[in-house]
Amino acid sequence: MKVDATLSGKVGDWDAGREAEDAGYDALWLSEVKHDPFPMLAVVATRTERVALGTAIALAFARNPMSMAVLANDLQLYSGGRFILGVGSQIKPHITKRFSMPWSAPADRMREYLLAVRAIWASWATGEPLRFLGEHYTHTLMTPFFDPGPNPHGNPPIILAGVGPRMTRVAGEVADGFFVHGFTTELYLREHSVPGLLEGRKAAGHDDLDGFQVSGLPFVVTGETDEQWATAHAAVRKQIAFYGSTPAYWPVLEAHGWDDLGPELNLLSKRGEWDEMGRRISDEVLDAFAVVAPPDQVAAGVLARYGDLFTRCGLYAPYPLPDEFWLPVVRELQAAGCS
Secondary structure, eight states: OOOEEEOOOOTTHHHHHHHHHTTSSSSEEOOOSOHHHHHHHHHHHHSSSSSSSEEEEEGGGOOHHHHHHHHHHHHHHHHSSOOOEEEOOHHHHIIIISSOOOOHHHHHHHHHHHHHHHHHHHHHHOOOOOOOSSSEEEEEEGGGGGGOOOTTTTOOEEEEOSSSSSHHHHHHHOEEEOOOOESSSEEEEIIIIHHHHHHHHHHHTTTSSSEEEEEEEEEEOSSSSSSHHHHHHHHHHHHHHHHSGGGGGHHHHTTOOOHHHHHHHHHHHHHHHHHHEEEEEEEEHHHHHEEEEOOOHHHHHHHHHHHHTTTEEBBBSSSOHHHHHHHHHHHHHHOOOOO
């Protein structure tokens, strides 16, 4: 299992990237939250040599396929072939109200979006005329002045994030891998996500998940002192509650029979009662979403749940602990050699 780390995107994080590479992490991911991930990853590419660099995630629908194709192609060049393009849809209010971009049929749009990106890359690689005609995107112009030509490192792999069944199927069909959202339980992953991925893979002519990346980010609650444990519990409960308040993620709760929890959290979020939301996450819910274990049992807990599914893994720990705290866990996961 490959084990990955995340970057914050703050000024100076390129030093953290180099330190993570030295510590033995396999990839560094940067999310599009408060910062655009592409400029920071370009800087980190100049300060690292081995570690893979990826977006987890970049917002697809905030850009058109041509813009995304150019960005990903450039990062693949700057990193010497170490880039991984991780994309996701976000939810409608952010795309329409924050970015003022169109929204419709997200799974169908995403399928077409990724096929358009691949068509653009193919035009650059072969010199063939660009002719992509879709319902949502049309790309029919590529003159030599704007054509960067073939990428000497090939095209970067595309990893698609999803939760719902239709987006998951799209990932299996047209992407090279799947981001398992942190707001996913083992039950939901095995009974809903994996069948969706396999359905998509079958549509693309594959019988199984061989050669397909499954990247997990399970919540972890751990600590060595009572204070660390209390901080970890509170932080993870609040993060689970935040995700659980979003209707797009309610199928995960419903798979466990917690149909009332999502609307309850949604109402509290509209009132701004963020602390109270965290308190509504019971121990049962917490244990379903998070590996709750002492430090020396975290790796075993992750492997017991996901060792036969994840090809790479990060640890979702939204609370402060020193970087060296996690190194024994990283080593144990890497040594497992599963998947």
